[in-house]
Amino acid sequence: MGNYKLVLCYDGSRYAGWQRQGNAENTIQHRVEQTLSRVLSEPVQISGCGRTDAGVHARMQVCSFRSANLSDPEETLSQLRKYLPEDIGAVSLTEAPDRFHARLSCREKTYRYRVWHTDAPNVFERKYVYPFPEPLDLSAVRKAADALEGTHDFAGFSTGHTKKSTVRTVRRILLNDDGQELTLSFTGDGFLYHMVRIMTGTLLEAGLGRKSAADIADVFLKKDRSLAGFTAPAQGLILWEIQY
Amino acid sequence: MGNYKLVLCYDGSRYAGWQRQGNAENTIQHRVEQTLSRVLSEPVQISGCGRTDAGVHARMQVCSFRSANLSDPEETLSQLRKYLPEDIGAVSLTEAPDRFHARLSCREKTYRYRVWHTDAPNVFERKYVYPFPEPLDLSAVRKAADALEGTHDFAGFSTGHTKKSTVRTVRRILLNDDGQELTLSFTGDGFLYHMVRIMTGTLLEAGLGRKSAADIADVFLKKDRSLAGFTAPAQGLILWEIQY
Numbered sequence: 001m002g003n004y005k006l007v008l009c010y011d012g013s014r015y016a017g018w019q020r021q022g023n024a025e026n027t028i029q030h031r032v033e034q035t036l037s038r039v040l041s042e043p044v045q046i047s048g049c050g051r052t053d054a055g056v057h058a059r060m061q062v063c064s065f066r067s068a069n070l071s072d073p074e075e076t077l078s079q080l081r082k083y084l085p086e087d088i089g090a091v092s093l094t095e096a097p098d099r100f101h102a103r104l105s106c107r108e109k110t111y112r113y114r115v116w117h118t119d120a121p122n123v124f125e126r127k128y129v130y131p132f133p134e135p136l137d138l139s140a141v142r143k144a145a146d147a148l149e150g151t152h153d154f155a156g157f158s159t160g161h162t163k164k165s166t167v168r169t170v171r172r173i174l175l176n177d178d179g180q181e182l183t184l185s186f187t188g189d190g191f192l193y194h195m196v197r198i199m200t201g202t203l204l205e206a207g208l209g210r211k212s213a214a215d216i217a218d219v220f221l222k223k224d225r226s227l228a229g230f231t232a233p234a235q236g237l238i239l240w241e242i243q244y
Numbered sequence: 245m246g247n248y249k250l251v252l253c254y255d256g257s258r259y260a261g262w263q264r265q266g267n268a269e270n271t272i273q274h275r276v277e278q279t280l281s282r283v284l285s286e287p288v289q290i291s292g293c294g295r296t297d298a299g300v301h302a303r304m305q306v307c308s309f310r311s312a313n314l315s316d317p318e319e320t321l322s323q324l325r326k327y328l329p330e331d332i333g334a335v336s337l338t339e340a341p342d343r344f345h346a347r348l349s350c351r352e353k354t355y356r357y358r359v360w361h362t363d364a365p366n367v368f369e370r371k372y373v374y375p376f377p378e379p380l381d382l383s384a385v386r387k388a389a390d391a392l393e394g395t396h397d398f399a400g401f402s403t404g405h406t407k408k409s410t411v412r413t414v415r416r417i418l419l420n421d422d423g424q425e426l427t428l429s430f431t432g433d434g435f436l437y438h439m440v441r442i443m444t445g446t447l448l449e450a451g452l453g454r455k456s457a458a459d460i461a462d463v464f465l466k467k468d469r470s471l472a473g474f475t476a477p478a479q480g481l482i483l484w485e486i487q488y
Binding site: 009011119 | 363
């Protein structure tokens, strides 16, 4: 069994997220596994690095899988491009070292969140930005972002329950604003369920003067979701890059 | 009755083109007239500068219309943004000189055609590019573009019959290629029905070595549509800019 690395991109708008769920056919993982299994004439299971939620996009999702039948990655890549739906793209397919695992080997991930903070229309990218036509105080956003960076218990910035550790390291949050679009880039060793979207909602509330660095410290201390900001909608979020 | 200039942008994917046609409700002109008429509580008819075909997009479509009730363009613009569908955007709305007419006053128009000439996926812009994964000889495309520029009888580069003049001036054709996307920009005083798409198909065939500058001269001479290249699909075309 060879080990392979597959890089995908996708428009998540019409999917129930990345991860296969019981009988749900409408996940990206399911569609890719189905296509790969047909192309290779063997059952294939893939592991994706980022478990994107329903409606979240990926510029670069890395997967790994094992196959006995795959002999020509170029040819399989071209078959994938032929049979995958038009909103899922196969970027590359290469042989990987035997120990490579897309999720477990991942060193850091970057997610981007795109906020469209003007009334002006953005018809061509409307599915990939979150329209939030409020004037934002960017220095307040920056201060709040500084408070989020570092190693903290992010339990209050997540939803759902887990018995595993909720400590994560957010290595850096980059802000870029061109007067119409504010892009927030979050790089870290891993992110909890909804964590990027709740950090984004919190930063936007900071930009409106409704949250401060002190409030963020309080969320870390009390681990209380209700003290953090709103959950920004899925459509503005994109899995941007993965480092190994 | 005041005279007004409205700038729109739209994703043409789900429309039967710009122009109102009998009872067809699915045109951009109809949707905008309907919305404007409601917002202004009077019947409004608009004139658009470019009559884009079904599936063609616009970054900048200029319209003019007369209204008795419009008193506050800012307010009407904001109402339009509220009530237009998400794939039609109102960019600006201003008072215009009484003699201004979006189509008749137009000095030159620029259309862009986006060709995606690689196998690599482009999921996020897939509705706005034409996938044509063939290697292109760009110097041959340039030579053919040179042959198209200028004042000619473009009857052979159009479909449909007209008794009016088919002489047009293509002021310039700009090519831009980044190795994956070739963008063709056509600027001229006006374009016949399907003309930009047939010029694009002809230029792509030139890039494949199947058409030459001599063939183009022949189309001008014989005015025979069958001698020109194929009609490139609507989705890659966008009305880019209008000069007055």
